[in-house]
Amino acid sequence: SMLPYNSREFEESLLPENRNKYTLAIKILAFAGAFIGAIMFLGVLFILEFFKSEAIVLLIGTVSLGVSLVFSRNKHINHIMFEPLVLVLGIMGQLITPWGITEVFKLKFSSYNIYIILLAMSGLVLVVSKNIILRYFATVTICLSFLGIIWRSGYFDTVHVLVTFISLIFVGMWLKEAKILARYNFLTEYFNPVAFGLLTAIIL
Numbered sequence: 001s002m003l004p005y006n007s008r009e010f011e012e013s014l015l016p017e018n019r020n021k022y023t024l025a026i027k028i029l030a031f032a033g034a035f036i037g038a039i040m041f042l043g044v045l046f047i048l049e050f051f052k053s054e055a056i057v058l059l060i061g062t063v064s065l066g067v068s069l070v071f072s073r074n075k076h077i078n079h080i081m082f083e084p085l086v087l088v089l090g091i092m093g094q095l096i097t098p099w100g101i102t103e104v105f106k107l108k109f110s111s112y113n114i115y116i117i118l119l120a121m122s123g124l125v126l127v128v129s130k131n132i133i134l135r136y137f138a139t140v141t142i143c144l145s146f147l148g149i150i151w152r153s154g155y156f157d158t159v160h161v162l163v164t165f166i167s168l169i170f171v172g173m174w175l176k177e178a179k180i181l182a183r184y185n186f187l188t189e190y191f192n193p194v195a196f197g198l199l200t201a202i203i204l
Contacts, residue, residue: 031087033084034084034088034090034133035091038095042092042096045060054103054104057099057104058097058104060096061093061096061099062097062100063093064092064096064097065089065093065094068089068093071086072134073128086134087133090134090137094121094138098117098121115145115148115149115152118141126142126194133193136193136194136196137197139194143198143201146162147162170199170202173195173198
């Protein structure tokens with residue numbers, strides 16, 4: 001049976017202590033800075049020839065991603081000063097881990113394997129990470145991975161089905177936001193990054 005709408009529980013979920021206290025503008029700037037930082041650091045590693053070994057690429061990627069996930073879940077370091085570090089490591093990990101896996105295990109980069117790897121990795125980040133921006137990034141990556149699978153299959157007409165499906169999920173989340181968050185309070189941390197990720201995917 002359907003649970004009744006609990007207005008008090010929903011209102012409590014919106015209290016400052018239950019929401020991320022940093023503004024969207026700061027988060028956007030943090031993401032932009034972290035992305036540039038990740039690219040620059042990867043450039044330094046490339047210049048220093050760290051990427052000559054596929055195993056080292058995979059090691060750097062998985063360690064970066066793992067440390068980012070651990071840091072994002074540690075309440076003692078979950079502070080705005082540490083967020084850029086979490087983002088840089090998370091973005092680095094998501095950028096080079098698929099490359100490392102395909103190289104180490106001799107998988108074709110142009111095959112379905114890369115999209116399956118991206119789906120698995122992004123799903124892990126979405127579920128495990130406590131960082132709202134990494135969850136947003138993971139949501140966009142999941143949608144684009146499904147798009148890549150469609151492109152690889154050659155059934156381009158099914159893109160409309162994917163866009164329709166994503167749009168229905170987004171509209172449903174928007175229309176039923178209050179009831180969803182009241183019934184499933186744990187989704188409060190996921191709602192905004194997933195919703196904005198779906199919207200970004202629709203626009204793209």
